[in-house]
Amino acid sequence: MRNRKLILIIGTTATGKTTILCEIIKHSKQKVLIYDINREQLYKKYPVVNLLKIDKIQKGKWRCIYPEPHKFIDNVIKYYRNGLLILDDTDRYLSSANIDWKNLLIGHRHFGHDVIAVFHSLNRVLPIFYENCTDIILFKTQEYPEKLIYKLPNPDIIIKAYDELQKMEQYKYKFIKIR
Amino acid sequence: MEENKQEDIKEVIDELNEPVEPVEPAEQTEQVEPEPEPQPEPVNSDVINGITIAVIETLDIIQNRVCKMIAKKQDIDFRFTEPEKTALQTVWRPVVMKYYNKISVEFIAITMTSEILVMKFIEAKKIGLNKNAK
Numbered sequence: 286m287r288n289r290k291l292i293l294i295i296g297t298t299a300t301g302k303t304t305i306l307c308e309i310i311k312h313s314k315q316k317v318l319i320y321d322i323n324r325e326q327l328y329k330k331y332p333v334v335n336l337l338k339i340d341k342i343q344k345g346k347w348r349c350i351y352p353e354p355h356k357f358i359d360n361v362i363k364y365y366r367n368g369l370l371i372l373d374d375t376d377r378y379l380s381s382a383n384i385d386w387k388n389l390l391i392g393h394r395h396f397g398h399d400v401i402a403v404f405h406s407l408n409r410v411l412p413i414f415y416e417n418c419t420d421i422i423l424f425k426t427q428e429y430p431e432k433l434i435y436k437l438p439n440p441d442i443i444i445k446a447y448d449e450l451q452k453m454e455q456y457k458y459k460f461i462k463i464r
Numbered sequence: 465m466e467e468n469k470q471e472d473i474k475e476v477i478d479e480l481n482e483p484v485e486p487v488e489p490a491e492q493t494e495q496v497e498p499e500p501e502p503q504p505e506p507v508n509s510d511v512i513n514g515i516t517i518a519v520i521e522t523l524d525i526i527q528n529r530v531c532k533m534i535a536k537k538q539d540i541d542f543r544f545t546e547p548e549k550t551a552l553q554t555v556w557r558p559v560v561m562k563y564y565n566k567i568s569v570e571f572i573a574i575t576m577t578s579e580i581l582v583m584k585f586i587e588a589k590k591i592g593l594n595k596n597a598k
Contacts, residue, residue: 287482308473314481324501332498340489341496350501364490369480397487399480420476460472 289394291417292401293410296424301456302403303327305422306371309401310346316368320357321348323374340364354378355385362388367397375402376409390417407433407443421461425450438463 296302307327310317318339321328328348336351339360351357361370362385370393378384390413393400404410406426415438423446430447434440439461446459 286485287479289484290480292476305473309477309480312477312481333501334496335499338496343496347496366489367484367486395487397484399484422472422476458472460476 288419289397290399290419291390291393291414292399292420292422293414293418294401294403294422294424295405295407295410295426296422296458297405297426299455300424301458302422302424303373304456305458306373306401306403310369310371313346313369315399316342316344317346317371318342318361318365318368319346319348319371320354320373321350322352322354322377324350325373328373336360340366342368354381355383358384358386358389361398362392362396365396365398369399369401372400372402376405379404379409379411386411386413390414393417407437407447410436412436418463420463422458423447423450423461424458425453425455 294302294306303325310319310331317331318334319328319331321331331346331348334342334347334349336349336357337360339349340363342365349357389396389398390400402414404414406428407423407430408428415436418438421443423443426447430437430440430444434444437443442461446461450457450459
């Protein structure tokens with residue numbers, strides 16, 4: 286038996302984050318709940334679940350489009366169990382008031398969640414995500430990661446990966462195991 | 465750290481599909497039915513045109529600035545000004561969300577202060593906004 290995962294996918298626009306995410310969703314054998322706040326075209330094939338019926342998902346791949354992130358996260362914590370949770374475009378609602386990130390991210394193992402959260406830059410990721418993440422899939426970003434040295438887990442490895450990616454093609458990524 | 469290979473993602477997928485100790489379900493076992501996806505409300509065309517004009521004006525400012533950098537042979541080290549950020553956040557995103565949902569909204573993130581983003585804006589303007597403004 287393995288431990289539950291918190292995976293961060295980080296990269297600037299048009300680097301292939303969504304492509305990777307779609308592959309993971311497509312091949313997932315566990316149930317999946319996508320928080321599709323942007324109503325991405327790529328997720329249209331998955332049925333929409335009402336926020337109040339998250340607890341009834343037994344299998345399959347679903348998306349929730351409820352526009353208030355803190356209520357979505359609250360309901361996930363209360364009712365979603367034993368499945369994969371996809372938080373796409375997390376930057377967009379990262380700072381929304383009242384989101385209980387601490388409870389979700391520290392407690393995700395107890396809730397039976399694997400979580401994948403997508404960000405546009407290393408800098409935008411809140412420390413609590415880094416403190417609890419198990420893996421990072423890093424694409425190209427445009428920032429100064431050396432300024433984040435006290436925030437990053439395994440900063441040497443991440444900065445090395447960042448530097449190498451700058452010399453590589455747009456769609457390349459680095460897979461970094463954190464813990 | 466691994467080199468970038470397709471196998472990396474296969475490894476992630478395989479790991480996620482490995483068995484885990486289930487936790488107690490929160491409640492009941494009833495099946496869930498899909499919900500119909502709500503459609504955007506119809507809006508007054510004056511409002512659309514007004515917002516579109518505001519977006520185009522913002523894009524023009526950005527485009528002009530990039531053109532000046534190119535003309536002066538400066539490196540394009542693009543950073544949005546505060547008014548541009550405000551304009552993009554308050555005007556552009558809702559427009560795309562409501563009326564141009566075929567265009568990916570991902571590139572709107574203002575954290576992406578790159579020339580790629582600027583070019584995408586310009587491209588979006590050329591292919592989409594003028595046509596949709598009618």
